[in-house]
Every structure is written in C-alpha cells, then in structure tokens.
Amino acid sequence: MSSLRTAPDGVTIAIPNWNHEYLLPRSVGSALRAVRDLRAHGVSADVLVVDDCSRDGSLTLLRQWEALYFEDGLRVLALPHNTGLPAAVRNEALRHATYRYILFLDADNEIVPENTYHFYRAITQTGAAFVYGNLIGIDQDFESVMLLSNESYQSRILGRNYIDALALADRMQLLDAGGYLDSHKIIAREDWELYMHLAANGRKIIFVPLIMGLYYDVANSITKETADGALHQQQYAFLTRVYNQIGIRHNLPLNTRYLRYHPDVGYL
C-alpha cells in the first residue's frame, strides 16, 4: 500500500519508462525474477513501472503484462502528463512504492535477480540511504564489457559521478531528504546530485561488492544526448556551486566515506 506515512518492510523495484517498449521485456523480466527470488526468501516485493506518458506502445504492453502478472507483483503507474524529467518520474515512484526499500532500475538495463536479496540484507543491516554494487557494462554491439560502480563513495565523486542510478534505497530516508531534484539544470545527472545531497546531509551510501545488474550502452540514451560538452560543463558548474563552491568539501567530515559492506562479512 503506497503511502507517505507507512513503509511496510519489503522491496519495490521501480522502473521509470519513457518509450522503451522493445527493451521492457529485459528489465521487467529481470525484476519479476528478482521479486520471485525475494519472496522465496520471505521478503515482500513487487515491481512498479512508472510510465512517463510513453507514445510508442509501452503502456499497452504494460497493461497486458499487469493483467497477466499482477499476482506475481507487477504494478503499473501511468502518469497523465509527460514530465520529461527522470527525476520527476523517480519521485513519483518514491511516492507510490508499496514497500520501504526501493530499487531503481532504468528500463534499458537489467538486474541480477539472485543478488537483490543480498543488497536488501545489506541495507537493512546498515541503515544506509543507498546501497549499490558492481554493474557489468555492455556496449551497443555486445562486444566489449566493462565494470561500473566499482568503488565506495569517496570525495572524488565531487568531480565525476561513478555510481550509477541502479541502486537500492531506503525510500523513507529519500523522502525525508526531499527526493530527487527535478530540475532541467541537472537532467540525466539527478542521481549524481542525490548522492551528493544525501552524503552532505550525513546519510550513508554504501558499496556492496556484488554484481547488482547489467548496464547496456544504448544508442540515443538521455545520458548520450546530454553528454554535450557545454551542457555538461553547466551541470558541473551548478553542482560544484551547490556542493563544493570553495573547494573544501573533501576535507570535511563525511559519514559515508569509503564505506564497503558485505552482508555475510560486515564492513570491509
């Protein structure tokens, strides 16, 4: 039951979607398998696809699947108007998610279903605002492979983001902190901004050394579209102004610096 007041224990896998009809089988399929795995471990879970007014047939496909897989945990939220902002769509997911913990999965990626339970264990054991793990990055031709999100939260994130949006969050902590900043100034960089915002407010962002998912380098993605040098510079300037205007942030205390945790081992 979605509510800003309550947060039943469990995991909602939130998939923001905008015109990714042909990629949804991969992301939604992996999410439903993760739900099945979580439920097998006694953890309540569901999948919430938030559609930002797609025009490509996504919503019809999602309706069909919701009718077929509602009992398996698939939920669809269709926004009445296109927000055009990933941050706004993620905030809708925060507001409507059923459970306390929310895993953000982009529609063009997929998660490793069997590891989601371990990330859930990590976040419940540590009380973190976010836990994240490794991502296997695959290029458009399925030829080269890279490892992403491979390090703990460090001060160098002030210069460049190296933690993907694919992460598991404590929904109530994010709501209390104001959620994602839904501004066009930082479009496609809202996850970076949120990590710095939470860290600056004393919340914990913890790296778990497990594969969380697969990141596909898809043509014409919003990340590519906003990789233009000038726009990126403006965004960097804005974020620097907010978080590190006089360049001393890296010298300040930070609750979350270098935190690495494995649920079977503890802090590393």
Added chain:
Amino acid sequence: MSTETIFTSYQPIQRYLALVKSAYGMEPTPAVPIKALDVFLMRQIVEYYPTAPTIIDLAGAATMGVSPVLWASLGELIQHVFAADATWEKATESDWRALVMDAVSAMELNARTLTLVDGQPDQLDGWATLTPQMNRLAPLIFVVALESGTPAEMAASLQRLLALHSNSAILLMPLGPTGESATVEATLMVCGVASAYRFTPMREVSPFFNTSELGIIYPRSQSELPALLERLHSLYDGNFRFLTLLDANIKSLVQSSQKRKLAPLHGIGQNAAVGSGQPKALMAIPIARQTQGRFAAIARKLLNRPVTPHHASYLQFSLPQDLHPSETVEGTVTLRNDDIYPWVTTKVTDRGINVSYHWRTLTGTLVVKEGLRSVLPNIIQPRETVTMPLTIMTPSQPGQYLLDLDMVHETIIWFSDAGTPGPLFQVDIKE
C-alpha cells in the same frame, strides 16, 4: 487517454484492507474477495459510461465492505452509491457497514456519495423507499455478489432486480468456471438466446482478462455497453504478439551479426562444397545461428513464457548438386534426439514431430517459412539418432539462398522457436 491501471484502481481497496487488518489484528477474509483485475474493470466500466451512473451495491456484506469502498472512492465518476444490505441482520459495531463508514472517514473519501440503506430493493417496499433518493436521469447499475443458493434461486433474484428498472445493468461476481458455477448457470437462465438480456463474462472481452470473475448483464437493446466493452478490449489489444516481438528482435540481431561474421564456414561432418558431383554435406554457418539461439533462449527466459523446450542435434546433412527453381529433391539428414522425451512421429499422431526447413536470403530474410515435411520413420527415443530422407522443394527463383533446417512439433512450435535452431547452408539455385 485513460491512465488508470490495475495498480491505481486497487490502491483504495488495498488501503481499506490494510486499515481493517491493522484495527482488528487479522487478515480480512470476505466471503467473496474481489480481484484487483475486477476492481479495475468495474472502475473502467463506470468511467466509460456516457453518463455517471447510480450504483446500488448489494455486495457489501459478501465482500466485507470492499465493494462500497470501491464505489465511494470513485468520486465524480458516479452519481451516487446506495449500499444496501442483502441480509436482514441488524447492524453491529463491527459489521461491514460500520467498517465502511469508518473507512470513508479514515481514507478521507467523499461521504456524500455514499448512502447505507437498510433492507433490499427487491423486497417489500425497498424500491419505493429508494427511488425518491435517486437521480431519475442517471443509468443504474446493480452490483451483486452471489455467494450461496441454487441456480434457480439466484436466477429469480437477478430477474427481480432487472424488473425494477428498464435501463439497468448488473455487475455480477464471482463467476466460476463454466459447468462448475451456480452463478454462471443462473445467469444463463436469465440471459438465454431469446431473452431481452445479454450476459458477458469479462474474461471473454480480452484474453488478458482470463482470470476475471466478473460478469455484466444488460438489456440487448442497450447499445452503449457493447461499445464500452469494445473500448476495454482495444485498450488491451496491442500491436504485436509476444512471440512475434521475439522473432523480430532475434532476426534483427542475426542480421546484424551475419553482416560481420558470414564469411568463415565450418562443416558438420564432411567438408565438401555444393556442386561437386555427388550428394555431399554442405557448409554450416554456426556463428550467426549461435547468436540467434542464444538470444532466443534469453528472450524466452526473460518473458517467462511457458514454451515447450526442444533439443536436437543435426549430425549430418547432404543434398544433391545442381539445384534448379521449384524443384523437389531428396537429401539425407542424421538427427539425434536431445530431448528428455521421445519424438513421436506424425504416423502416430497429428501433433507429432516432423523434419522440415525454411528458405532465407543471404541476409536472413525469410523467403519460405513452411517447408515440406519429412516424416520420422518411427518414434525416436531420447539420445537415439536417426538417418532419414529429407524432401526439399527449392525456391521459385534462381539465386543464392540459405537453407535453414528445422524441426517442427506440429501445431505447437518450431524447434528453432523452442531453443534449438538448426544449421544454415548456403545454396546456389541455378536457372
């Protein structure tokens, strides 16, 4: 465009049930639980009505208040809901009527659209008491949850309700399987072929509603409801079918892979090119096929579709040289059954296994889908191999083609769609 989904329609119900559980410490167990899909369908039916209808809800007791809460949550989509008690039991502090009023308050629903009514509209002067409170211009919908009684008793109840108002419809639940449901039998008694009323189970409106337990009874003369149901059907009638989507994705991947990796070929038993004089094995193109097979397997798994798996190994294949258009020739193929169950020949059953093929252009475009069938000589057990003749008809135009060997589980699935694509051979059809 409607943005309502099963999830959003069911949220008020979910909240109500959570409140009841929280207050009483136990999971609510109504005699007639309403499925999330049916909550959505009822909401959509009401939303698509040309005029906001009046609801007379007789399902409050059986659904433990879920039905009245649903209608109360719809706000301006309805004129008003009268939640009548279908029993004659006196209200208590903890029965569904008290729960509903508490829920309306706790959930901040519009209490002005909900009236609790004592008694039943089709008994004594119940209807006469009710009608002055209703909007005479609004269409009427009865909501009925039949939990017990014989089909004849249920049919009599339905007929009494329909007789009260000429322009009324009944939303009816739960509908069990045909042949096992007294509710369905009762409805068929009321809505026979010669009847003035028509019955549509929602599970017949769309294959995606196949788990629905909701039905609707309405006058045959009413044209708005069939149009409304057609709208619901269209909402779920997408532009493709799942397997076609997979096929399109796979072909696209194969084509892009073939463009890069078509050149090196490897034989599967003999190394001889076509046209050398004797029937000989041809070259296979394993790389592209591996790509196709891998993505087919992944795509199938991702969609979690219940596809019958099939596994076969193509050990050897030969075809005569010197092929011409529209020619029927006979080659030889050796296969191994890698399934865990026997391959039953179509000599035994129409749904057995045959060997066949497809013809494609060199870029993978399908030219001939349904090749001639070659019948297995007998039942082939798991791990058994068979060498058999393979009859092939060549394409009608000369040129270079890919011969795509395949097997088919008749009327069910091609082996290439079920996890085992066959080898590809480049063939030159001469004039």
